[in-house]
Amino acid sequence: MTADEMTDEEVDAFLRERGSGVLALTDGAESYAIPESFGYDGDALYFQLVYDEGSRKMALVESTGVATFTAYTETPAASVVARGPLDVVSDGDAPRASEALAENGTVPTLNVSTETPPSELAFDYYRLTPADLTGRVFGSAFEGGTER
Template sequence: MPEELGREECDELLREMGSGVLSLTDGAETYAVPMSFGYDGGNLYFQFVYDEDSRKASFIESTDVSTFTVYTETPPRSVVVRGTLEPVTDDEALAAAALSKNAVIPSLNVGPEESVDDLVFEFYQLSPEEITGRAFEMFAASEE
């Protein structure tokens, strides 16, 4: 039976992890994206990189409530954050600082036919409405 994690344990896991999976929806389909993130104890921050025809961008615009999940395998734990995903408009330095503390920064996935000049770089924040976490028992594999 899973054990519920308290808020402090959820915050700790969010500060330890540098990436997770962001789930978006357009009302009919879902779109799950592996993302690096920063966490300042209140909001989660992301930096999106996309072009004007991006599927990710269209899902960002149509999603009312986003879900972000982080997890570890040893020990098995997970945290799910649900809330509103919005562009950072007031303090990009705050977003950059949070990302620099714990985000795993991947290399840009830019193909030779794309120019970095044609890409949009935007900071977004996920304002949590709900943060839940669980810890699971480890089971040893049985030999048959």
Template sequence: MTTELSRAESDTLLRESGVGVLALTDSTEAYSIPESFGYDGETLYFQFVYTPESKKMAFLEPTETATFTVYDEQPAKSVIVSGTLEPVPEDEEPKAATAITENASIPTLNVYPDTKPDEFAVDYYRLTPNSITGRQFNAFTPAPNDQ
């Protein structure tokens, strides 16, 4: 059995979760990747670190609606954010950086171990939600036996 999370409960999970799964598509194939993020109560912000061969960046342009999922296991609950993913304008980058600093779980894993730092590009992106939905999964409790 599941129950719907209120917007306040969904916002709390988004603020408490510094990482989630971003899903993109090129209209033929789906591509989902773990991403750290910042959330300011309205918008999700990402700092993408990538190389020219990045599959993530190749999927960004054709993706009309991206989805981002966060979840917790105790109690089991999740939030899905759907919306438009776009570059953050340069004058709004400080806002993105602040949200990421306050919220993101920064990974210690280097996904490009053989790449020199000057071969990376770094850009801020934001996911402007069209919808934010959440649910909690409640444990099944059988009815007591009246025998």
């Protein structure tokens, strides 16, 4: 199977049509990859992270210098990888994050903990501003939801 690089326009279309992927975090010694819903506004990826007290995910969010996020499909086989800093979104930018998530995010279940009831979960918006953004297609190529 051959692999081809996506154009910038294809990467943009791919991210606007996806709603979830895998966010990889690290503390420098251990990695942690979790499925996350995301929104994309053409410049950044937005996440609404849900967590409870003592969250491993949030501890790794704090220690990760460069996060990696991968969105992918199986048919056609394609993926986009975004790498960059993961920063908390200020209250002033929260509407932008909310709008991006509403556009293309996949709504996850709030039962992220088997021990913590949803009423005790916290929510924060985070933004990944890609320093590196690449896409690849394998076999049949992706172009805005259709084959090339």
